[in-house]
Amino acid sequence: MADRAFSLVPAGLAVAILLLLLGPLAALGLSFQGFTLSGAELAALRFTLLQAALSAVLALLLAVPVARALARRRFWGRGLLISTLGAPFLLPVIVAVLGLLAVFGRAGWVNSGLATLGLPEFSIYGLQGVVLAHVFFNMPLAVRMILQGWQAIPAERFRLAASLGFSPAATRRHLERPMLREVLPGAGLVIFVICLTSFAVALMLGGGPRATTIELAIYQALRFDFDLPTAARLALLQFALCAVAYLVATRISLPSGFGAGQGRLGGPPAPKGWRCVVDGVAIAAVALFLALPLFAVVLNGLPGLAALPASVWAAAGRSLLIALASTALSISAALILALAAARGKGWPALAATLPLAASSLVLGTGLFLILQPYFRPSSLALPVTMTINAALSLPFAFRILAPEARTLYADYQRLGSSLGMAGVAWLRWVVLPRLSRPLGFAAGLVAALSMGDLGVIALFAGEGEATLPLLVQRLMGAYRMGAAASAALLLVVLSFALFWGFDHWGRRYAVT
Template sequence: MLRPATLTALAILALACGSLIGLARAGSDFASLLTLGPNLARLLASAGLQAALSTLLSLALGTALALALLRRRFPGRDLLLALLTTAAVAPTIVIAFGVVAIYGRSGLLGSAMRSIGAEPPSIYGLHGIVLAHVLMNMPLVARALLHACEREPGELSRLGTALGFSAKDCFRHLDWPVIRREAPALAVLVFLLCFTSFAIVLSLGGGPANATLEVAIYEAVRFEADFVRAAALAGLQLLICLGLAASLSALTPRARAEAGAGHRAPRPDLRSMQGLDVGVLALGTALVAPPLLSVAGGLIHLPSLASAEFVRAAATSAVIAVSAGLLACLLALLLASGARRLPRRSRLPDLAAFAMLGLPPFAFVAGLYVLLRGLVDPASLGLILVPLVNALMALPYAYRLLAPALATSAERHGRLAESLGLAGRNRLRLVEWPALRGALGAAFAFATALSLGDFGVIALFGGPELTTLPYLLANRLGAYRIDEAGALALVLVISAGSLAFLAQRWSARHA
């Protein structure tokens, strides 16, 4: 009999493959596949280059920022952590808007350079894409690594102090084992996020030279109605994603079975690393804060949002986001609980969780729509598919937060729980819930905030009867009502930031 985790993983993979089949069935021009060759190598090279650069920079800066936050306690630390989480889950179109507002020719930095007689560089192109990706993914890496480091036993820091560890010893014996365990999965996650990037590349790419598979799929669906070509490109992207996800079991070491986490003690490298930590924290804040704060100009235009349409869009967004957040956490828990029981070479939950990063939301939804329109009333499909697809798109984030916590708990307390005969509800209450509750708050906030700012899914179903805040923002931008668009962007950033701050407080209380 198949376990619930295996059934969940198979169902997710079946949905992914079924959507591609449905999309291909909607088209008929299979001859268009012959034209894939000339452009495919260029698309793969372009996407791979920007994703590799973005991943290397995000991992390097995110790791340094996580270690600085681990060592330091200072006023405003919780606020900085909430800012990092906000940047990681903010709508990509808002990040692109913020990058242009700060680093563009007419932006804050560009205007300052012109005032001293210097010509500001263009933000459009490979460097603009990489900058925006680092702004989004560096905070993600920092938060995930910090959470992993804080789960380590406090006795290790006390032992390092007793043994007189230097800064080099602390990194080698305290930090590196955690980085080595977490970095491969984070690298895969960040690479796939950048490789499949759509809104950032479309906004800051500067032309076809920096196009990606995701952009090519969008053009095939939106402008050419070439569903066969879109399905072929989406299938290739999915295969790349699954291949990278399958490598996780070979790259990721097992969680260490240690004693209880205990109370954290001051680290022995506090004084020697003070100067470097201050510089890293200042750099991280300087990179992340300005693009997010650039939407503050919408504050004076908030009264323009006082309408029944805005209230309806906000209520719809809240219902969809909370539903998607709860479903994403439930699916992540099911997959993570199965991953700890399976052999290391059988990582079906990893494949299922990361597979959704390989499918463009609009292609996934379009394929499901084709499959289900004969079974379900088309008018109600949007209400079903939008929360479902948003939950599946947020699943990789929730899984990466919950799976390590559950695996570490199993390594530390699994044998003892089995020897005591703890199972089912008692094991969940006494063993797993204390280890999960901090990560669960962060996972729910991530998934909810991502769904709140999603536009890729609602773009196909949005209308007078189904309107969300991102859909309303896109409409206002399309109508050149920039003041209202700025106010809506501010509402989205404040909402994501509030969720991030609450999650940080929850995680700190239940760490």
């Protein structure tokens, strides 16, 4: 009986996820009063699409030469640099924005250098600032995706091209361009979807009638105007954009024409001369671009770290509470659905990836409409944020666990059945020990993402419910940049400590 109840858990969880998505959407639909958009709302729609498209295109254009250089060059620290390319994904958005302001802001290092040379200053606010921040976050992701494409080309193809006397241009035409045609559309759509739902960047660097995204307009309609019909209309529009982009992204896949190789290590040829210099410049430029904002946060935040006010530590405690609770919810759900998917069922994967079609502002707006008539929204700020953070990080955790769960099921299912092992016993003695490593990595990723989230909490929180990212944003809005930098440094330390702690736990107790 217990085992049967255990087997019903994935179905119940899938229903809960569906209700979590449909409930807010239904509330938005009930408040919907037509899709007649005002001039300001049309401008927000145009800006949202423009900044997402520009960010995706620029990220890909800059990532291609960097990925090519990393694919064909071997140097000391290469592995560390490739691993570091994942850091911006874990970095809280508010911290990266603060670092970019220190480098590219009005009184930043770049503008100080331009003033010394007598050149006009660079304004980080508006379209150019939003695109710059998105490129900072997403260009490393594009590099990793394109680098995987280069590494997927069998080494024998490059050796054959060399034996046939292919020039670098011929190698690019016959080997590299077909791979790029396969990889770039999918990578571009992933970045486009990420930029569609980027609220914190637009909040800090956008604003004004010509630099407002749909999500920022939703926030303004709720927090400043309390215009619920407008917020509902914009949230439905945002959901429609994300859903369409997600559906396109799941279907765009061009077949590879390279076939399988023999698994030998190798890569594209490493030409010498000026191409070696170009590769070196590309690698150095991306390393500098990623390192400078982080260095600026550390440099500006260290002096005031020991004198942070009590409100910062209270906000840090709330952020830790939300991160740990979101991690527990998300990892539990991802593990249950991954184990169900490992048995050959298709609906668990669909349930786990459904949250990708929504954003925190869309779900938060719907829940705000549901709860506001009966509760004070700020009193539910923490549990609502925990729930939405867990739901939105579920697809990432599921993608990490699902392949390992399929391997586990194929290797141990028959043995477990012959021993009569199922339910809790199967979970305790087989699943948890052998999935410890991916569980730790997924938990660290979810905890870091939740720790740095500045989305739904901005809709619900009052003065006494602010998390650390929201408090950093408020300090910046009050022009207390020193305190903001110190609080941001604390946020970075806590985020990466959570990731390292969970990942280390997973690797330490992994059964091999």
